[in-house]
Amino acid sequence: MTRLFIAEKPSLGRAIAAALPAPQKKSDGYISCGNGDVVTWCIGHLLEQVEPDAYDDRYKKWNMHDLPIIPQQWQLRPRKSASKQLTVVKKLLKSADSIVNAGDPDREGQLLVDEVIDYCKVSQSKKQQAQRLLISDLNLPAVKKALTSMRMNRDFIPLSVSALARSRADWLYGMNMSRAYTLLGQKAGYQGVLSVGRVQTPVLGLVVRRDEEIENFVSKDYYTLDALIPYQDSQSSFDIRAKWKPSEACQPWQDEEGRVLNLKLVENVANRIQGQPAKVVKSEHKSSKQNPPLPYSLSALQIDAAKRFGMSAQQVLDVCQQLYEKHKLITYPRSDSRHLPKDHFHQADSVLSAISNNDKSLASAVSKADSSKRSKAWNDAKVDAHHAIIPTPKKSAAVLSSYEEKVYALIARQYVMQFYPAAVYAEALLEFDIAGGCFIAKGKKLQQPGWRELLGQQVDDQAQQDDLVPPLSQGTVLTCREGEIKLRKTEPPKHFTEATLLQAMTGIGRFVEDKSLKKILRETDGIGTEATRAGILDTLFKRQLLQRSGKSVLSSPAGRGLIHALPDASTYPDMTAHWEHQLQGMAEKTQSYAPFMAALQGQIEQLMQSVKNAPVPDSLRHLPKVERPAYKKKRRFSGSSKKATQKGRKSTRS
DSSP, rough: OEEEEEEEHHHHHHHHHHHHHSSOOETTTTTOOOOOOOEEEEEEOOOEEEHHHHHHHGGGSOOOOOOSSSSSOOOEOOOOGGHHHHHHHHHHHHOOOOEEEEEEEEHHHHHHHHHHHTTTTTHHHHHHHHHOOOOOOOHHHHHHHHHOOOOGGOOOOOHHHHHHHHHHHHHHHHHHHHHHHHHHHHHHTSSSOOOOOOHHHHHHHHHHHHHHHHHHHOOOOEEEEEEEEEEOSHHHHHHEEEEEOOEEEEEEEOTOOOOOOOEEEEEEHHHHHHTTTTEEEEEEEEEEEEEOOOOOOOOHEEEHHHHOOOOHHHHHHHHHIIIISSOOOOOOOOOOOOOOGGGGGGGGHHHHHHHHHOOGGGGHHHOOTTOEEEOOOOOOOGGGSOOOBBBBSSOOOOOOOOHHHHHHHHHHHHGGGSSOOOOOEEEEEEEEEEEEEEEEEEEEEEEEEGGGGGGGGGGOOOGGGGOOOOOTTTTTTTEEEEEEEEEOOOOOOOEEHHHHEEEHHHHHHGOOHHHHHHHHHHHTTSSSSSHHHHHHHHHHHHEEEEEEEETTEEEOOOHHHHHHHSSSHHHHHHHHHHHHHHHHHHTTTTOOOHHHHHHHHHHHHHHHHHHHHOOOGGGGTOOOOSSSSSSSOSSSSOOOOOOHHHHHHTTTOO
């Protein structure tokens, strides 16, 4: 009985074949194993959505009157670079007795193989009996273990449905909106593609609004007041610094963030408290613990690597793929999870040993780790198809590139932290009543570094709060010597960097007003996916809608013009939140495909109607020329040479 394993990539296929009985016979596009099993692979997506002109030849020319383009029967076509491999897989599927889907452990990996099985018209009975192999570590022991715990592929069909809905919805929204606004831009003389996507455009909107907020920012003066209260004990003497907490009566002289804007008010309070009794009305002293941060998801890793090493999101993803596929030193990198399955805990000693071997700078940290200590990272309830990115047990003598070393060290250090104790802080709070006013002194001091020891010389902001707060009991009375007034200025927000933009994408809820949407976005881990966020940013840079200035990410004139031309709903994350909620619902079998797509089609029809009826927006009338037009002219402008259409489609997948 021949089993056919279909992996997502050749590297995964080779790893599976190595775990099956020898001898292995390598052929063109597949490997035959000693027990009759055959392993083949995709090369990423073997299939892709067809261009609009495949549905109707008139769509070759971009024309506003043809919008919206809504396929009645969706079609896929072989990717040109993958058609040879598709032929290999199709032939093997015909002769196989059973099938194993070995796509990557996420919804895109599920669809990638399932769509090939469907395209090749595999019988329903064979599809029903297909199995699912989930691999997140390409080393031999891990692959062998995964082979013993395969599940039925049909249990994962909801993941495919969710990924399919996302793909088709992105095509519908991106293709129609990008054509519509590129044509509007062309009317105004702009010779570039104005690509619109349900994720990329809200991200662009974030940057545009941040840039304009900075440009329009007007600094205001405000004032702070600290009561300086002398304290002396047998060992030392110092001033307790207690910050004034204005009462409700002061609200007319405060801004929306509670800052006091009136100097006379502050001077009046300072004069009133000078030389007056300072009575302790509240006293708190406690010890607090801070557990180690969880192992990395891809986004968390990209954020840290951007902060530490100035790496772009795409660079981090590319390096991770090398560490995973070529060196086999880390587990599956496109993960949105920061937790680990409990059975992984038994590998702790071998993983720590590998870290000590592979990164000598962490050898000392590993020697102090307690491998019997189980952090909150190990939680089966928070792990589904894939888990956090961690080092594998593989010991390697390979020479890594500079970036590979750095990224591996980050992943390894985060794992080692799981076997260190919590950091312990001493926290203190004193609330004083001085002449009827409320003054609060807070202090926080690191007592036991625990896992923070692994941070080395990095500044520990929390440990730097060295305001001294002695252990006074409630009712103690001291004397306020004086009030210290400081003039401060409000500051504009900072420009986005790639790290803070990734943070914004994963924590997009804070940019949304609607409370129910905030909850949805928290549950779905922001907008975009771990696998697509780097590509979304890359698209915005390539389309010249975003630009880099040092570490800052800025909007371009074209990016601003597009955001101001679009309806607000397209530039905020609210719509994406609704989509993500429904897509997640499909994966969890609480939402259906058909109603989602029907509602989306209705929305796109309305959007296209409004674009057709509206004049060319002023924001598109004065855009600069693009250095390299994003499409080629074909005779007169049609906006739709095959290359242009392909580029437009690729740029709007998200």
